[in-house]
Amino acid sequence: MLPDDLREALRGVRTMGAITGAGVSAESGIQTYRGKGGLYDDPAEGDRTVDALSGPTLRRDPDRTWHVVAELARRSVAARPNPGHEALARIEDALPRFVLLTQNVDGLHRAAGSRNVIDIHGDVLDTRCMTCDATGRLTPAALRELDAAPACESCGGTLRPDAVLFGEMLPPAKVARMQAAFYDDPPDLVVIAGTTAVFPYIAEPVVWAAQNGRLTIEVNPEPTFVSEAVGWSLRGTAGGLLPEIADVLTS
Numbered sequence: 001m002l003p004d005d006l007r008e009a010l011r012g013v014r015t016m017g018a019i020t021g022a023g024v025s026a027e028s029g030i031q032t033y034r035g036k037g038g039l040y041d042d043p044a045e046g047d048r049t050v051d052a053l054s055g056p057t058l059r060r061d062p063d064r065t066w067h068v069v070a071e072l073a074r075r076s077v078a079a080r081p082n083p084g085h086e087a088l089a090r091i092e093d094a095l096p097r098f099v100l101l102t103q104n105v106d107g108l109h110r111a112a113g114s115r116n117v118i119d120i121h122g123d124v125l126d127t128r129c130m131t132c133d134a135t136g137r138l139t140p141a142a143l144r145e146l147d148a149a150p151a152c153e154s155c156g157g158t159l160r161p162d163a164v165l166f167g168e169m170l171p172p173a174k175v176a177r178m179q180a181a182f183y184d185d186p187p188d189l190v191v192i193a194g195t196t197a198v199f200p201y202i203a204e205p206v207v208w209a210a211q212n213g214r215l216t217i218e219v220n221p222e223p224t225f226v227s228e229a230v231g232w233s234l235r236g237t238a239g240g241l242l243p244e245i246a247d248v249l250t251s
């Protein structure tokens, strides 16, 4: 249950920014990355997985990168949005301004109905040709067979996942959207959910909002890098707490 004074504060909210991470998708069965039991935490394979998902490996041995990406993509298409994803889509429908910044590459926010999504790390199903820059999306049929780097239908070049790999820069156009949405005029409410906020560009928007007198809420089972900075640090899951926040914002 949300505290009464938080429920009261939420009633004045007209605009909202949400920031999400792997914890939101964990409840859909998508393995987390950095947390305990996460993909990169695996003692046998974790470091190899990080290495496979790096920009230098992609350029040297794209088949190795795609071997891992294909498995992540298959898990994404098999997963379904959970109540945390659905709550954020419901809030977007009810408020005049809503923006969602996600680190997740599984496409589940869009699958749940979210529209104004900045997927800062890209989407594991999207592709970009390393030769001609053509963009595309993996079909379920192509995905079933996929184990090596696919070829571009336009030029025959090698496709890459249109996602940010380790050692690569964030896409400038998405950084600009994030800047406009969270810094130029911070939303009334910023909620950060399901992320340890280890990346500064994920932590800073909610810290900025708090410093500028906005209502800020963190939803996470464990304390994180932003727990001390936010107005409300709530211990729990996104699937449990985001629907409660949505109920107040949409009532």
Ligand SMILES: [Zn+2]
Pocket: 129, 130, 131, 132, 133, 134, 152, 153, 154, 155, 156, 157
């Ligand atoms: Zn091409």
